[in-house]
Amino acid sequence: MRRRRYRPNIYGSGDGEFSIVAEYDGWPNGLKIHKDGRIFIADYKNGIMLLDPANGKVTPYLERANLERFKAVNDLFFGANGDLYFTDQGLTGLHDPTGRVFRADSDGHVTCLIDNVPSPNGLVMNLDETALYVAVTRGNCVWRLPFSPDGNVTKVGVQVQLSGGNGPDGLALDENGGLLIAHVGFGAVWVTDARCEPRYRINTCMNQHITNMAFGWPDRNVIYITESGSGTILKATLDVPGKLMFSHQ
Numbered sequence: 001m002r003r004r005r006y007r008p009n010i011y012g013s014g015d016g017e018f019s020i021v022a023e024y025d026g027w028p029n030g031l032k033i034h035k036d037g038r039i040f041i042a043d044y045k046n047g048i049m050l051l052d053p054a055n056g057k058v059t060p061y062l063e064r065a066n067l068e069r070f071k072a073v074n075d076l077f078f079g080a081n082g083d084l085y086f087t088d089q090g091l092t093g094l095h096d097p098t099g100r101v102f103r104a105d106s107d108g109h110v111t112c113l114i115d116n117v118p119s120p121n122g123l124v125m126n127l128d129e130t131a132l133y134v135a136v137t138r139g140n141c142v143w144r145l146p147f148s149p150d151g152n153v154t155k156v157g158v159q160v161q162l163s164g165g166n167g168p169d170g171l172a173l174d175e176n177g178g179l180l181i182a183h184v185g186f187g188a189v190w191v192t193d194a195r196c197e198p199r200y201r202i203n204t205c206m207n208q209h210i211t212n213m214a215f216g217w218p219d220r221n222v223i224y225i226t227e228s229g230s231g232t233i234l235k236a237t238l239d240v241p242g243k244l245m246f247s248h249q
Contacts, residue, residue, distance in 0.1 A: 022056040024049075030075035030122070030170075030212070035082075035246035042086055044072045048104075065102060065110045075122045075170065075212075078245055079129055082106045085113075087120035093138035094118045101134055101145065113153045114145060122170035122212065127177035127194065127243065133159060135181065137167035142181060142196075160196050162186075170212030172223070174240040182210045182225070189213060189225060191238070206230045215242025 026049060030042035039051035040061065047070055048062035064070065071090025078084055084104040092099035099117035104110045119138035126133065132145040132153075144159035160179070162168060165186030172180040177194030187208035188201040204210055207229025216222035220241035225234040 021053065022051055022058050024058040026058070029073070030086075032076050032078055032245070034078060040076055040078075040084070042073045042076045044074065044089075047073055048076065048084070048086060062104060062110070065112060071099070074120065077123050077125065077132075079125055080246065085123055085125070085132060087117075087123055087134065089120055089137075092117070092119050101132070103151075111151075114156060117143070119167070121168065122182065124171040124173045124179070127173065133171055133173075133179060135168035135171050137169060137184070140165070140167040142168055142171070142179070160190075160192070162190075165208070169210070170226075172213050172215065173243045174215075174238070175220070175243045176240050177243075178240060180213060180223070182213055184209055184211055184228075186210070189223075189236075202236050204234065206232050206234065220244075 026046045027044040028041045029044045032040050034040060039053055041049040041051055043049045049058050050061040051058050070088045074087045074089040076084060076086040086102055088100040088102060097116050097118040099120040100115045101113045101120055102110055103113055117136055119136060121135040121137045123132060123134045130147055134143045134145060136143050140162045141158050142160040143156055145153045145156050148154045162183060166184045168181045169184040170182040179192045179196055181190040183190055185208055187204040187210055189210060190201050191199050193199055204227055206227045209227055209229035211226050211228045213223050213225045221238050223236055223238055227234055
């Protein structure tokens with residue numbers, strides 16, 4: 001692995017100020033912005049929620065899978081076709097490997113893709129969207145969920161095995177297909193190539209609880225990183241820009 005050391009900068013409005021977009025009774029954990037501007041929230045307490053950025057109103061979008069309530073959802077990701085993928089983590093782990101990964105299509109049909117994951121967390125699709133990468137926190141690894149032609153999951157395997165820390169949390173993908181892994185408890189973001197061979201890591205300049213990240217726009221070479229131990233947002237400039245979740249043409 002080629003070692004490169006980054007010192008992320010503390011990110012804010014320039015003077016450390018921030019503004020509150022919405023307050024509601026929930027435990028927001030993951031967030032993605034749809035191509036139509038709607039903001040989707042993976043809420044550990046309530047399920048998938050919808051935030052209207054115009055007025056700050058938060059409303060339920062998906063509170064259960066068919067008739068069954070979720071354990072506690074964790075993170076979410078949109079495919080290019082608009083399908084919503086999300087993890088249902090709850091308190092699962094190696095002692096109780098019953099975490100789930102779901103897909104909700106644009107018609108509202110919800111499918112459980114897999115139901116034996118010990119703590120599914122962040123997720124992202126590979127470059128051609130033929131597989132889903134899922135951070136398995138308690139297993140300290142990233143699983144690869146390949147899709148069969150009918151859209152089901154088959155031949156699930158370990159794509160990346162980590163060591164140390166508390167396990168992977170958020171995931172992201174660059175435009176070359178390289179995977180970025182937020183390693184909570186280790187204080188780093190691992191950056192791989194398309195084969196998931198480690199290229200370098202971004203080391204925190206704050207505490208060790210690196211939890212999630214998102215590429216900037218329009219400068220997709222900048223990545224913003226959340227560090228929950230200090231409640232800080234960091235940023236770093238990378239050599240490969242992030243992959244667009246939706247086309248911005």
